[in-house]
Amino acid sequence: MNQEIVPHYQRVKRMIADRIAGGTWHPGDRISSEAELVKELGVSRMTINRALRELTIEGVLTRVQGVGTFVASVKPQAALFEVRNIAEEIAERGHQHRAAVISLKAVPAPDEIAETFGLKTGARVFHSILLHRENDLPVQIEDRYVDPRHAADYLEQDFTRQTPYVYLTAIAPISEAEHIIEAVLPSTTERKLLKIDAHEPCLQLTRRTWSSGKPVSHVRLIYPGSRYRLSGRIAPKG
């Protein structure tokens, strides 16, 4: 008998969750107060408090000081997608990753980029285009703008050895990121690089990153629709 020992606060969390799932308490209802749960369950108030605090963080409960603890309303559908360093992801599949540098130079900033970086349109920014291959099959175009003030030696890097993502996170750890996912038709140039048919839809992920509150990079990742998809799974914990 491998008796599982479970901490008290976990058992309290489970009990609360079960009562909600079982219909004893409905969304919006006030549940028993900490003091009542102490008497009912025979554990200290600190233990009850920890259980209720964690359930609140997990979105199961809502607490109002001076009033009580309530069952939270149905939470919105949230999907968690992990967008990872492509080199790592490919390596994990046991495949070979290679990156080709298509372009690497300083350019005048387009409007959108200038605005992101807080520069004037036409100011000098770094721009790189890379083609990532998995076992020699093109899987991603990386079209990146970088603020020169945060990565002065960007143009001197060998991105066939270390991806820009790895280089940038090393010199400016990401503190904030914004992602946009769209379905697009790639340009003719991009289509040729990816070696895909005309009219093949692609996933485009645009990511802007900040380090210590300052914008660092604006990257557009293009994936052939036939070779790539994003997936994620969520499951509330007990």
Add this chain to the structure above:
Amino acid sequence: MNQEIVPHYQRVKRMIADRIAGGTWHPGDRISSEAELVKELGVSRMTINRALRELTIEGVLTRVQGVGTFVASVKPQAALFEVRNIAEEIAERGHQHRAAVISLKAVPAPDEIAETFGLKTGARVFHSILLHRENDLPVQIEDRYVDPRHAADYLEQDFTRQTPYVYLTAIAPISEAEHIIEAVLPSTTERKLLKIDAHEPCLQLTRRTWSSGKPVSHVRLIYPGSRYRLSGRIAPKG
């Protein structure tokens, strides 16, 4: 002077985070033990413990019982996308939402659906196709399969009044969800419903949901690429 009062555990968290950001402690380093922090900061061990525990949940630290507390390695890029009930989303923009029921009937389960629901191929399942419009402009096709065992009266619902999402979450709260995002070309039928040009790429979000561990619904949402995009933002908290 509106002096902000900050709880001790918050100040401890901030201090730890600052030392990591400031380079005092690097990823992989062992940080001071709870006992050392008690002596250094003059607060109780429970307070230190709460701060470290929360930083661990947030992914900033890693703790190993019997060994110590370590600065976590660089966390993977994670993008949080909120995929919401489209009716709500449209209402929030102050626009008019209308749903048209294109199809609503029982059908033999295709292979993939049967497998998800744990049925034999060809078993009777419910199938609905809805077209969602925002100010009379088509914005989403909802192609949904539902396990009849969890929603016996699915076919009797009026989905122009209440979306299937709302109906299903009411009778079977979602406990788990899986999402897949792809770029696709819609079928001719779908293209006509959405009133888009040939070759216009679309975002396709496939979602499978479970309630109490049992599969409930398999839905394919198709968005015209020119009218829709998914966005999300993450920022580590202090």
Add this chain to the structure above:
DNA sequence: TCCCGGTGGCTGTCTATACAGGTATATATA
């Protein structure tokens, strides 16, 4: 040299107690 058990240091949990601060209700006052 290799294996084994002891030991100190670390995190994980739990308790009893205390006080602060918020909210709603009842009570007293103008």
Add this chain to the structure above:
DNA sequence: TATATATACCTGTATAGACAGCCACCGGGA
């Protein structure tokens, strides 16, 4: 009646003390 005040109850935070469980390391014995 309307307004201020007291109070009961609730959550939020903090503390000292205790014990359990885990792990790395060291020293002794085969």
